[in-house]
Amino acid sequence: MGQEEGKDFPPKKSDNNSGVEFPAKKLARQLDFTQGSVVLPEHPQSQRHHVTPPTPPIAQKPMAAQNQLPTQVVTVPHMQHQHLPGSRKLESPKSRSRPNTELKEGTPKKQKQCNCKHSRCLKLYCECFASGTYCDGCNCANCYNNVENESARREAVEATLERNPNAFRPKIAGSPHGTLDSQEDTRDGLILAKHNKGCHCKKSGCLKKYCECFQANILCSENCKCMDCKNYEGSEERLALFHGDQANNMAYIQQAANAAITGAIGSSGYASTPVPKKKKGQELFFGPTTKGPAYQRIGNFQQASHIWPSLSSSSFPDPLARAGTNTTPGASKISYRSLLADIIQPQDVKELCSVLAVLSETTAKTLAAMPLIDERNATEKCAEDGREICLASSTQGRLQSKGLDTEKAVANDHSSTEDNKIDPDDLNSDGADALKGRPMSPGTLALMCDEHDTMFLEAAFPSRLTDPSCSTSQLSDGQGVTEVYAEQERIILTKFRDCLNRLITFGEIKETNYSLARSELGNLKDTMSNDTGRARPELNNLHGSLSNDIADSAFPPASKPSSSTAATSVSELPRKPALPQSDDNQPKS
DNA sequence: GAGTTTGAAACT
DNA sequence: CAGTTTCAAACTC
Numbered sequence: 001m002g003q004e005e006g007k008d009f010p011p012k013k014s015d016n017n018s019g020v021e022f023p024a025k026k027l028a029r030q031l032d033f034t035q036g037s038v039v040l041p042e043h044p045q046s047q048r049h050h051v052t053p054p055t056p057p058i059a060q061k062p063m064a065a066q067n068q069l070p071t072q073v074v075t076v077p078h079m080q081h082q083h084l085p086g087s088r089k090l091e092s093p094k095s096r097s098r099p100n101t102e103l104k105e106g107t108p109k110k111q112k113q114c115n116c117k118h119s120r121c122l123k124l125y126c127e128c129f130a131s132g133t134y135c136d137g138c139n140c141a142n143c144y145n146n147v148e149n150e151s152a153r154r155e156a157v158e159a160t161l162e163r164n165p166n167a168f169r170p171k172i173a174g175s176p177h178g179t180l181d182s183q184e185d186t187r188d189g190l191i192l193a194k195h196n197k198g199c200h201c202k203k204s205g206c207l208k209k210y211c212e213c214f215q216a217n218i219l220c221s222e223n224c225k226c227m228d229c230k231n232y233e234g235s236e237e238r239l240a241l242f243h244g245d246q247a248n249n250m251a252y253i254q255q256a257a258n259a260a261i262t263g264a265i266g267s268s269g270y271a272s273t274p275v276p277k278k279k280k281g282q283e284l285f286f287g288p289t290t291k292g293p294a295y296q297r298i299g300n301f302q303q304a305s306h307i308w309p310s311l312s313s314s315s316f317p318d319p320l321a322r323a324g325t326n327t328t329p330g331a332s333k334i335s336y337r338s339l340l341a342d343i344i345q346p347q348d349v350k351e352l353c354s355v356l357a358v359l360s361e362t363t364a365k366t367l368a369a370m371p372l373i374d375e376r377n378a379t380e381k382c383a384e385d386g387r388e389i390c391l392a393s394s395t396q397g398r399l400q401s402k403g404l405d406t407e408k409a410v411a412n413d414h415s416s417t418e419d420n421k422i423d424p425d426d427l428n429s430d431g432a433d434a435l436k437g438r439p440m441s442p443g444t445l446a447l448m449c450d451e452h453d454t455m456f457l458e459a460a461f462p463s464r465l466t467d468p469s470c471s472t473s474q475l476s477d478g479q480g481v482t483e484v485y486a487e488q489e490r491i492i493l494t495k496f497r498d499c500l501n502r503l504i505t506f507g508e509i510k511e512t513n514y515s516l517a518r519s520e521l522g523n524l525k526d527t528m529s530n531d532t533g534r535a536r537p538e539l540n541n542l543h544g545s546l547s548n549d550i551a552d553s554a555f556p557p558a559s560k561p562s563s564s565t566a567a568t569s570v571s572e573l574p575r576k577p578a579l580p581q582s583d584d585n586q587p588k589s
Numbered sequence: 590g591a592g593t594t595t596g597a598a599a600c601t
Numbered sequence: 602c603a604g605t606t607t608c609a610a611a612c613t614c
Contacts, residue, residue, distance in 0.1 A: 118608065124598055125608045163599080201596065209611055210595045 113138040121145035122156035124167060129156070132168055171196050172216045198223030206231035207241060 114135060116126045121143045124130045128138060128145055135145040144152050160167045172193050195213050198221060204210040206220050206229045213220045213231055220231045230237040 114609080116609065123608080127610085199596080204595065208595080212597075
C-alpha cells in the first residue's frame with residue numbers, strides 16, 4: 001500500500017523507469033495494460049465465447065427497492081436471466097451479504113462500489129471484477145474494469161481463469177448432491193450450502209464478515225480450515241449474534257422467510273437453517289470455541305440437532321420462534337419467545353413452499369404457451385393494472401428457479417452432477433438481482449456463460465432455446481425477459497410479503513388476545529389456555545390464506561384462467577409428495 | 590475519516 | 602504446497 005496511483009501495473013515497490021521489468025509476476029509480464037498490446041493465448045474455454053462486447057446493459061433498479069424488501073430477500077434467490085452463473089457478485093460472499101445493495105435495516109441501499117487503488121480493478125481483489133461486472137460509479141483509482149479498457153480487462157479475466165478456472169464460479173454451492181458429501185448436503189429436505197473452498201479464518205472466529213462463510217450466511221463446513229471457528233450449528237456465539245442483532249430486525253425476518261421458501265440456498269437470507277456439517281467424528285464434548293477445523297466439531301451439530309429437533313424439520317427461521325422454547329446450549333440464554341411460536345408450525349412452511357412450487361409449475365406452463373412479446377407487453381400492461389395474473393405467467397423463469405429450490409427443499413430431488421451442484425446456487429445467489437442495475441461485463445458474460453443459464457432458461461422457455469451456448473443470445477427478446485423477470489419477482493415477493501404481513505397480523509392478534517384476556521378476565525391462567533386454544537383457528541385461517549393468497553396472486557378471481565394450464569387452483573394441483581399433508585393444511589378454495 | 594485488522598488473492 | 606506479500610474490505614477508534 002501506499003503506492004502512488006497511476007503507476008505501472010501491477011504496482012511495484014521499487015518503481016523506476018530504468019526499463020527493469022515489473023516484479024517477476026507472470027501476469028504483469030504478460031500484460032501491458034498501458035499499451036493495450038497484450039498478446040495472450042485465448043482461454044480455451046473463453047475463446048469460443050468471445051464476442052464483441054456490447055455496451056453493458058443499462059442499470060436497472062433492483063426490485064427490492066420497489067418492494068421495500070431487503071434486497072437480499074429479493075435478489076438472492078434469483079438470477080438475472082442473462083447473468084452468467086459464475087459471476088460472483090452473485091455468489092461471492094462479499095457480494096452476497098453486501099452485494100451491490102446494502103441490506104441493513106431492510107432498506108435497499110446503493111450498490112456496492114469498490115475502492116480499489118492498486119489492482120486497477122483487474123484482479124479478484126476487486127469485487128466488481130470478481131463479479132464480472134464493470135465498475136460503475138465506484139471509488140476506484142486507475143480503473144481498467146470498464147468498457148474503455150475491455151481488451152485489458154479481458155486479458156485479466158483470462159489470466160485469472162488460467163490461474164483458477166473456477167475463479168468466477170460460485171464459491172458457495174448449495175449442493176444437494178455434492179461430490180464430497182453428497183449425502184450430507186441435505187437435511188430434511190433443506191438445501192444446504194457451503195463454501196467450495198472453505199474459509200481459512202484464524203482470528204475472526206468466522207463470525208465476522210472477514211469470513212466468507214459468515215458473509216455468505218452459511219455455516220463453515222468441512223471444507224474450511226478455519227481456527228477457533230464459531231460459525232457452526234449450535235454455536236452459542238453465532239446464536240447470540242442472531243438474537244442480539246437480528247431477532248427484531250424485519251429484514252432478518254424477511255430474509256429468513258425467504259430462506260424458508262428458497263430452501264436457504266446459498267446466500268439467500270440468513271442461513272437460519274444452517275448447513276449441517278458432515279459428521280466426521282463423534283467429538284461430542286468439543287466446546288463451541290474449540291480450536292481447529294470446523295468439521296471437528298460436527299459432533300456438536302449432530303447433538304444440537306437432536307436437542308433442537310424442530311430446527312431441521314422446519315425451514316422457517318427458528319431463532320425467532322423457537323428460541324427460549326427449546327433447550328439448546330446456545331438458546332438457553334434467550335428468553336424471548338415469539339408470539340408466532342404457536343402459530344407457525346413446520347407444516348405451515350411446507351404448505352407455503354408447496355404452494356409456491358405448484359405455482360411455479362403452473363406459471364411455467366402458462367409462460368411456455370404464451371408468446372414472448374405478448375408476454376412482455378401483457379406484463380407491463382398488467383403491472384399497471386395491478387393485475388398480477390399476468391405476472392404469474394411471466395414469472396415463470398424465476399418461479400421455476402424458486403420451484404426448483406422448493407422442490408429441492410421438500411423432495412430432495414435433484415441431479416448429482418457437479419454443475420448441477422452449482423446451478424442452484426447460481427440461480428439463487430443474491431448476486432443475480434444484486435447485479436440488477438449493475439452493468440454486466442459483456443466480456444465476462446461471454447467468457448463465463450455456460451450451461452447454467454441454459455438450464456435455467458430452458459426450464460423457463462423450453463421451446464425458445466435455440467443457442468444454449470450463450471444465455472445472452474438465447475432469447476429473442478432478452479431485455480423483455482429481464483423486465484418480465486423483474487416484474488415477476490416483484491409480484492411474487494410482494495405477495496409473499498403480504499403473507500408475512502399476515503403472519504405478523506396473527507401475531508398481533510394473539511398479542512391482543514393476551515392483553516385483553518389479562519385485563520378483562522384478570523385470570524392469567526385461564527387466559528393463557530384460552531388464548532392458546534384460539535391460536536389454532538387463526539392458524540387454520542393462516543393455512544388457507546397463505547395458499548389462497550399466493551394462488552390469488554397468480555390467478556386473481558377476475559383473471560383466473562379456465563384452462564388446465566394455469567387456471568388450476570392451487571388446491572387442485574398435484575401436491576408435492578414430500579410435503580406432508582394435513583387437513584388443516586389444505587388450501588381453502 | 591484515518592488507521593488497524595483481517596483473510597483472500599497473488600505470488601515466490 | 603507452504604510461506605510470504607499484496608490487496609481491499611471490514612472493522613475500530
